[in-house]
Amino acid sequence: MPNTYQNKPRLKADVKRLLGREGSWITQLVGSAQSSGPRPWDLNLDIGPMNGGPCLRLHGELLCTMPNGPEKWTPIHLWLPPEYPNGYPCLYILPRKHTKIKKNHPNVGLDGRVYLPYLSTWTPQSTLEELLRSVIIVLAANPPLEDTLLEDVAQAALEGAAMVARVGWQLGREVMTAARTRATQSQARPSQAGSRTSASSSANPWVVVNNDASGPAPTPGPFAQQPGSNPQQHVVPDLGQASSSSGNPSPAPRPTPAEATDTVATEPGTECVVCLENKKCAFFMPCGHVCCCMGCGSSLQECPVC
Structure with missing residues (x-):
């Protein structure tokens, strides 16, 4: 437990109660949920968004209703400031894959931070259980998440088509360049x-x-066909056999056509x-x-x- 927290006994009691070590708060809160319940809550020490110092971060899941769809367990982060319980906690919703936060939602910003009347009227007597219960009630009335599966599939198809077009353009350019070179x-x-x-x-x-x-009239060369010889037999000159005395015979000059x-x-x-x-x-x-x-x-x- 960091030394920066002012009221450590209260912090320990609230955290233990929220983690389910005392009582069955989570079971009572989501007792009507599906059989595949939420993941157990865990506690981590991290740099919080409140004052930039070390803060306790509680990570768990809450049941959020999707518009025109089933209920889904949505991960959340609950940050406890060093001034707790005098200071109010900070709650963030983490959208899962193929989901996103709605624009202009009255209680959830685009960064996932939750804004509730319970947080604005936070007092040292307020509890984390009441905070999460109010979160579930408000978000059930106006779900902050929307399904983006169709948008993601369409975007992936557009990106794939663009990639195929780029590859085809590059191949066509290479083929045209090669054709010009051959020509x-x-x-x-x-x-x-x-x-x-x-x-x-x-x-x-x-x-x-x-x-x-x-x-x-045609001018015969030194290897011209002689009268009476077979026209199918062509005379092949033997330029490799030359006498040592006379040397290679010089070729006849080429006549002018x-x-x-x-x-x-x-x-x-x-x-x-x-x-x-x-x-x-x-x-x-x-x-x-x-x-x-x-x-x-x-x-x-x-x-x-x-």
Whole structure:
């Protein structure tokens, strides 16, 4: 018991009576309640809201009626000031889950503190039993708590929907960013591939064929097909076998095509297999196939026929 209390004998007697150690006050007070009765009252020493010093705090439960609902046991805190019984106690209601204190309640503030005429007219002869009995009577006539289960469920649903929307927006943004990156890379890849093809094709000594009858005759390279040979067999140069005396043979220079620009195909079978619009023209293909125009062939790295 703290030394700050002025009337310790009275304090001990009231606390023992309230805790049920003498008599059965709680049983008489809530004798008509449900079988699942209140939790036993306990006593703690804590910093009270009265003067900021150490105060005794009684914790228990009172039966409060819910509007249009069942009766529920509601936790309360009863603080006893050092001036007790000359000073009046302080009572707080602690709402449970899915409940809250009504706004503009005449006897209970939003912080849970209880205001009663019995407290405003407190005298040293007042008792804690009479205080709690008046609390039950007043709160039964005007319940201070209201059910918030539907509001909590709706709020949780709104928060969940907002979270899903945020996640979807973030995923959509990431997908759009990845799509833009792939589009940028795909636009830059043909030009790079065309430059690599042009650089590598300048050293390929293959046959250059021109399907235009009006143009010059095809110029055979060193590995061109000889008359009378099988057209299905392609001559593969053996550049790895070189004599020690002569060295590797130098490739033949690449002929310049007769057509500087592509022309539209006018006869069946002469159109490009890629764009199906321009006419096949002279282009270096390692396999010997002439199947595309100059524009499409500049960006190809492999034969579309093979």
